[in-house]
Amino acid sequence: METNKRKILVVDDNSDFVDFIRKILEDKDYKVSVAMDGKTAIEKASSDLPELVMLDLKLPDIPGEEVLKRVKEINKDIAVVVITGFGGEQIAVDLMRKGAIDFLSKPIEHEVLLASVKNALDIREAQIEDRQFDRYPSLESFFPFLAHEIRNPLHAISGALAIIQRRSDVKDELLGQSIKIINEEVQHLNEFVQECLNFVRPPNIVRFIEVEINEVISVVMNIISNMLEVESKKIKVVTEMDPHLPKIYANYEEIKQAFLNIVKNTFEAMPQGGVFTIKTSRKSSSPTHIEVAFIDNGMGIKKENMGRLFNPFFTTKLRGTGLGLAICRRIIVDRHSGKIYIHSEENKGTTVTVELPIGRRLGDTSGAR
Numbered sequence: 001m002e003t004n005k006r007k008i009l010v011v012d013d014n015s016d017f018v019d020f021i022r023k024i025l026e027d028k029d030y031k032v033s034v035a036m037d038g039k040t041a042i043e044k045a046s047s048d049l050p051e052l053v054m055l056d057l058k059l060p061d062i063p064g065e066e067v068l069k070r071v072k073e074i075n076k077d078i079a080v081v082v083i084t085g086f087g088g089e090q091i092a093v094d095l096m097r098k099g100a101i102d103f104l105s106k107p108i109e110h111e112v113l114l115a116s117v118k119n120a121l122d123i124r125e126a127q128i129e130d131r132q133f134d135r136y137p138s139l140e141s142f143f144p145f146l147a148h149e150i151r152n153p154l155h156a157i158s159g160a161l162a163i164i165q166r167r168s169d170v171k172d173e174l175l176g177q178s179i180k181i182i183n184e185e186v187q188h189l190n191e192f193v194q195e196c197l198n199f200v201r202p203p204n205i206v207r208f209i210e211v212e213i214n215e216v217i218s219v220v221m222n223i224i225s226n227m228l229e230v231e232s233k234k235i236k237v238v239t240e241m242d243p244h245l246p247k248i249y250a251n252y253e254e255i256k257q258a259f260l261n262i263v264k265n266t267f268e269a270m271p272q273g274g275v276f277t278i279k280t281s282r283k284s285s286s287p288t289h290i291e292v293a294f295i296d297n298g299m300g301i302k303k304e305n306m307g308r309l310f311n312p313f314f315t316t317k318l319r320g321t322g323l324g325l326a327i328c329r330r331i332i333v334d335r336h337s338g339k340i341y342i343h344s345e346e347n348k349g350t351t352v353t354v355e356l357p358i359g360r361r362l363g364d365t366s367g368a369r
């Protein structure tokens with residue numbers, strides 16, 4: 001499986017150091033090539049196309065900064081981690097602004113090296129993924145653009161924070177707490193960006209299979225009780241499942257996602273606790289469809305907001321992205337030819353009703369397996 005190994009080019013003129021790094025990386029199944037000077041590094045970056053270059057800044061022939069620039073010109077998807085000797089941090093930080101993902105100072109510990117390599121490869125993948133969305137024209141091209149512009153500085157922040165964490169005094173509680181807060185906020189933003197990207201992702205029609213809706217609901221309830229543990233304890237869940245509910249042709253993952261978004265909203269609408277009822281049934285008025293009702297007796301929805309619930313980014317929550325229902329509509333209506341309605345009365349509660357066709361959608365050629 002040689003070809004599947006991830007390729008790393010180590011650039012350093014110190015053969016002991018190169019051997020040290022090579023051993024650690026090869027033990028973890030990376031494919032390592034070596035360049036002892038800048039010229040060879042540039043040649044190998046071009047011929048081997050490594051995913052990652054570990055670049056020592058002090059090379060006998062060409063300055064590290066120039067090598068970084070040339071490597072990025074060869075292929076901007078090559079991730080670069082800069083290695084410095086004692087006192088080289090300032091230059092390294094400067095190079096991070098010019099495209100390096102991280103920097104490591106010698107001597108490098110085994111674990112720190114591996115963590116940095118993994119992190120750099122993950123960031124590279126995320127950056128490539130972001131760019132793939134550039135192909136989609138129209139309104140939706142705004143999201144990938146936004147994602148790209150937010151993710152890049154976020155990666156830089158994460159990288160710089162990891163360095164601060166490594167260097168900082170572990171006993172300093174306030175510092176530790178501050179780092180934790182930054183980490184959490186960065187993660188929150190990353191998740192938000194990911195949700196935006198999921199929103200514009202093209203439909204996955206290949207995944208249409210026979211789906212047991214009652215089963216999807218139990219899975220969703222399981223996930224939600226772990227996700228919203230505190231709220232769960234205060235909410236009584238009543239299920240009224242039709243035991244003869246027919247299976248439907250659907251994209252399991254997408255339906256699960258849609259139901260999760262709906263149930264999450266109901267739980268968030270009952271912060272003081274309440275009763276949540278889920279009913280499944282075959283629609284009597286339209287036997288080709290099944291119906292799922294999600295009923296809560298939570299805070300309800302203000303009349304003036306009813307028309308905006310499905311708009312992307314409409315939220316009344318401090319931490320909401322406002323994409324939950326927009327994604328539901330896309331999955332249920334656009335991708336499954338179903339329907340979704342919301343009835344609500346302020347301070348009384350909300351009922352979300354989803355209708356889904358049982359049979360295969362017209363135009364769906366993926367077949368059921």
Ligand SMILES: Nc1ncnc2c1ncn2[C@@H]1O[C@H](COP(=O)(O)OP(=O)(O)OP(=O)(O)O)[C@@H](O)[C@H]1O
Nearest residue numbers: 265266269300315316317320321322323324325350
């Ligand atoms: N069951 C419900 N009870 C009360 N309000 C609801 C309910 N479901 C949705 N809403 C209202 O609809 C708005 C939009 O919901 P949506 O799921 O799209 O976004 P969100 O929940 O605010 O954020 P996100 O789902 O991205 O975390 C919510 O902010 C809330 O005001």
Ligand SMILES: [Mg+2]
Nearest residue numbers: 261265324325
């Ligand atoms: Mg929501």
